[in-house]
Amino acid sequence: MSATAPSYRVWALPGIPELHEGDDVAKLIAAAAFTDGLPGLADGDVLVVTSKILSKAEGRILRAEDREAAIDAETVRLVARRGTLRVVENRLGLVMAAAGVDASNTEAGTVLLLPEDPDASARRIREALRTGLGVDVGVVITDTAGRPWRKGVTDFAIGAAGVQVANDLRGDVDAHGNPLVATVVATVDELAAAGDLVKGKAGGLPVAVVRGLPHVVGDACGAGEEGARWLVRPAVDDMFRLGTSEAVREAVSLRRTVREFTDDPVDPGAVRRAVAAAVTAPAPHHTTPWRFVLLETEAARVELLDAMRDAWIADLRADGRSEESIARRVRRGDVLRKAPYLAVPCLVMDGSHDYPDARRSAAEREMFVVAAGAAVQNFLVTLAGERLGSAWVSSTMFCRDVVRRVLDLPEGWDPMGAVAIGRPAVPPAERAARGADAFVVVR
Known part of the structure; x- marks a missing residue:
C-alpha cells in the first residue's frame, strides 16, 4: 500500500463494566482506553459510544410492564404499524421501531429509553476527556435501526460532539468534472457503522475508537456542528413520512x-x-x-x-x-x-x-x-x-x-x-x- 493511501484504524475498548445510574461514563472510557496493550486516546480520535450505556448511566430504565406506555410517551407521530410493531417518530425526531425503547442488553424485566439529549451526552463526554486527559476527541453516540427497502439493521448516529456530522459536497465537482448538486455525506453515520463492526451487538463492547481521520474532529469541522440532530430531515423535505x-x-x-x-x-x-x-x-x-x-x-x-x-x-x-x-x-x-x-x-x-x-x-x-x-x-x-x-x-x-x-x-x-x-x-x-x-x- 502506498504510504499516502487513505486509511484508518478502529478497535473496541474492552473492560467497560455493566453501568448503573450515576456512573461516570467518560471516566470508565478513559480507564478502558489506557489498558495495557491498547494505544490509549490521542487528538483526532473519534469515540463511538453505544447509547445504551448512557441510558443506564442517566437512569433511563423502566420496568418492562411499562414498555407500551414508554413507547407512547416517546412517540410524537405514528409512521407505520404492522400488528403490534410500531414504527414511529420519537421526541428526538428519529424514525425508529418502538421509538427506540429497547429490551435488549438490559436486565430481564426492564427496558431502556434513549438518552434524554444524546448530543448533550456527547458534549459532556468530550469535555470530560479534554479536561481529564487533555485530548481533543470527537464523540458519536449510536443506536441501531432498520432501513426502508433494506433487510437487516445498522448503527447510526443519534448524538455527536466535536466531529463533522455531515460533509456537504454540493458545489464541488467529481473526478470527471461533473458538478455535485445533491451530495451530503452523513459522516457520523459512517463512523457509527465502522465502530459497530468491532463493537458488535452481544459482545459487551459498547465503545470503539476510530483513529486516522483527524480532519473530521474539532470545534469547527463542517456542517452540523450543532450535533447529530442536524441530520433529522425536516417534514417539508421528507418524501416518505408514512407507511x-x-x-x-x-x-x-x-x-x-x-x-x-x-x-x-x-x-x-x-x-x-x-x-x-x-x-x-x-x-x-x-x-x-x-x-x-x-x-x-x-x-x-x-x-x-x-x-x-x-x-x-x-x-x-x-x-x-x-x-x-x-x-x-x-x-x-x-x-x-x-x-x-x-x-x-x-x-x-x-x-x-x-x-x-x-x-x-x-x-x-x-x-x-x-x-x-x-x-x-x-x-x-x-x-x-x-x-x-x-x-x-x-x-x-x-x-x-x-x-x-x-x-x-x-x-x-x-x-x-x-x-x-x-x-x-x-x-x-x-x-x-x-x-x-x-x-x-x-x-
Whole structure:
C-alpha cells in the first residue's frame, strides 16, 4: 500500500463494566482506553459510544410492564404499524421501531429509553476527556435501526460532539468534472457503522475508537456542528413520512373543505393523478359511470360560473327572495370563483339496466349515484395527498342543463357538483375527533 493511501484504524475498548445510574461514563472510557496493550486516546480520535450505556448511566430504565406506555410517551407521530410493531417518530425526531425503547442488553424485566439529549451526552463526554486527559476527541453516540427497502439493521448516529456530522459536497465537482448538486455525506453515520463492526451487538463492547481521520474532529469541522440532530430531515423535505396504510389515513384526514386558495397555479398532472384514483371506485355491472370535466382556463371557469350565477339568481327571484337576500346567497357561493382550477364530475348511466317499474329504476340510479360519490371521494382524497385543497360544491346539480350547454356536454352526462381546487391559503382548522362507535349499529 502506498504510504499516502487513505486509511484508518478502529478497535473496541474492552473492560467497560455493566453501568448503573450515576456512573461516570467518560471516566470508565478513559480507564478502558489506557489498558495495557491498547494505544490509549490521542487528538483526532473519534469515540463511538453505544447509547445504551448512557441510558443506564442517566437512569433511563423502566420496568418492562411499562414498555407500551414508554413507547407512547416517546412517540410524537405514528409512521407505520404492522400488528403490534410500531414504527414511529420519537421526541428526538428519529424514525425508529418502538421509538427506540429497547429490551435488549438490559436486565430481564426492564427496558431502556434513549438518552434524554444524546448530543448533550456527547458534549459532556468530550469535555470530560479534554479536561481529564487533555485530548481533543470527537464523540458519536449510536443506536441501531432498520432501513426502508433494506433487510437487516445498522448503527447510526443519534448524538455527536466535536466531529463533522455531515460533509456537504454540493458545489464541488467529481473526478470527471461533473458538478455535485445533491451530495451530503452523513459522516457520523459512517463512523457509527465502522465502530459497530468491532463493537458488535452481544459482545459487551459498547465503545470503539476510530483513529486516522483527524480532519473530521474539532470545534469547527463542517456542517452540523450543532450535533447529530442536524441530520433529522425536516417534514417539508421528507418524501416518505408514512407507511402505505398510514398514508391513506393521513390523506383522508387531510381531506378538508377549503374555501380560501392562493393564486399558485395547480399542476394539471396532479389533477389527472386524482382522476386516475377516482376511476378505481366500485361501480355496478362492470360499468365506468364517471367523467371528469377539467376547467383549466380562466375563460372557461368564468363562462360557466357566470351562467350558473345567472340561473341561480333567476331561481331565487322565482322563489320570491329579496334582492338583498339574493346578493347574500350569491356571495356565499363564491368559493368556486376563488379557486384557480375547477373540476366538474359527471355521472353517466351507460350500462344501466332498464326496469318496467319505478321502484327498481330508482334503485338502479341510486347504485350509479353511489358509485359517482365513491369516485369523487377518491378524487378528493388523492388531491389532499397531492397537498391540494378542495371544496365539493353541489351547485351544478341545480342547473344541469346550463352546465351541459356551456361545457358542450352530451345530454346523458349529469354534473354532480363542482370541485374547487387550489393551494390552501391558510392551514385547516383543527377538526374534532369522531369516534366510530357513534356511527355503528351492531346486530
